Amino acid sequence: MEESRSGSLRQAAAAAFPLTIPVFTGFLVLGMAYGVLMQTNGYGAFWSTLMSAVAFCGSMQFAAITLLTSAFDPVAALLLSIMVNARHLFYGISMLGKYKGLGRKRFFLIFGLCDETFSIASTAQPPEGVDRGSFYFFVTLFDYLYWVGGTLLGGLLGSVIPFSTEGLDFALTALFVVLFLGQLENAGSRIYGLIGTVCSLAVLLLVGADNMVIPSMIVILIVLLIGRKRI
Amino acid sequence: MTLTASQTLITVLAVALGCMITRFAPFVIFPDSKEPPEVVTWLGKVLPAAMMGLLVVYSLKGVSLVSPPHGIPEFLAILVIVLLHRWKHNTLLSIAAGTAVYMLLVQTVF
Numbered sequence A: 001m002e003e004s005r006s007g008s009l010r011q012a013a014a015a016a017f018p019l020t021i022p023v024f025t026g027f028l029v030l031g032m033a034y035g036v037l038m039q040t041n042g043y044g045a046f047w048s049t050l051m052s053a054v055a056f057c058g059s060m061q062f063a064a065i066t067l068l069t070s071a072f073d074p075v076a077a078l079l080l081s082i083m084v085n086a087r088h089l090f091y092g093i094s095m096l097g098k099y100k101g102l103g104r105k106r107f108f109l110i111f112g113l114c115d116e117t118f119s120i121a122s123t124a125q126p127p128e129g130v131d132r133g134s135f136y137f138f139v140t141l142f143d144y145l146y147w148v149g150g151t152l153l154g155g156l157l158g159s160v161i162p163f164s165t166e167g168l169d170f171a172l173t174a175l176f177v178v179l180f181l182g183q184l185e186n187a188g189s190r191i192y193g194l195i196g197t198v199c200s201l202a203v204l205l206l207v208g209a210d211n212m213v214i215p216s217m218i219v220i221l222i223v224l225l226i227g228r229k230r231i
Numbered sequence B: 001m002t003l004t005a006s007q008t009l010i011t012v013l014a015v016a017l018g019c020m021i022t023r024f025a026p027f028v029i030f031p032d033s034k035e036p037p038e039v040v041t042w043l044g045k046v047l048p049a050a051m052m053g054l055l056v057v058y059s060l061k062g063v064s065l066v067s068p069p070h071g072i073p074e075f076l077a078i079l080v081i082v083l084l085h086r087w088k089h090n091t092l093l094s095i096a097a098g099t100a101v102y103m104l105l106v107q108t109v110f
Helices: A001-039 A045-054 A058-068 A075-085 A086-097 A105-111 A115-123 A133-159 A170-186 A189-205 A213-230 B005-028 B039-059 B072-088 B091-109
Strands: none
Touching: A001 A045, A001 A115, A001 A170, A001 B091, A045 A058, A045 A133, A045 A189, A058 A075, A058 A115, A058 B005, A075 A170, A075 A189, A075 B005, A086 A115, A086 B039, A105 B005, A115 A133, A115 A213, A133 A189, A170 A189, A170 A213, A170 B005, A170 B039, A170 B072, A170 B091, A189 B039, A213 B039, B072 B091
């Protein structure tokens, strides 16, 4: 019994790992960059790793460096974090079905539902015979460890990598592009992928790069709901 | 450190709380035990594709078309990804090749 359980866990980990390799490269680089940046602002490996481990929200952590280097204002930090992270609301709605009935694992899956984990978990199917909950668990766990580990390395070592990693973080953009292509190839989801792209491009052009996410979400939601009534 | 240790800790927790509110809210509002409204289930099916479109745009939002290199490295790298993906249909290969092309371009050409 015990043996078959660890066997199925290993199977789930083996199925999940290859999918997370692009996140490994991207998170290691960005996580290290975050650790180094925190270091240069006077916050050593302890603080940067703590932030990565408990908040685990890439872009907001970079934004929070500003908060850590100005006057103490936790309410502003809370509100800014909700706004910057608002896109997670749509990730949760998307994963209600897939994360249904997973018991105790569910808490960690929701806690770790970042952009990259969402993009993998929402598009990948657990292979035949692999436990669904364990598969999602390992995708989430691996991505989480890459980010926290990268941060720790950056905080401890600083920028000591002997070769230039400039552009390596493009792996995350490439991951999104490839998974997006997968959505376009599927006749059922193509139109929704295009709606998402066109709406966010329009909002980006209208309001600029800094505040594009929440308006994009609202426009996407409106267009989807209008489209649904018509079909 | 600009802030004291306890101020830093509180700020970290505030950032974490804000993030976790956005992650947990849908699951709290539509708990596992109850069937969500039909429109929410429908949104759950169509939002992944739409959000993937948003993520692509979002991850490229900092690219300037008017100032050099005018988004050319991004454009070429994505072109490689699209062509390679149509040809081989191998996720990791497409990502690795696209990233390699991008790194080569930003480090040596532009």
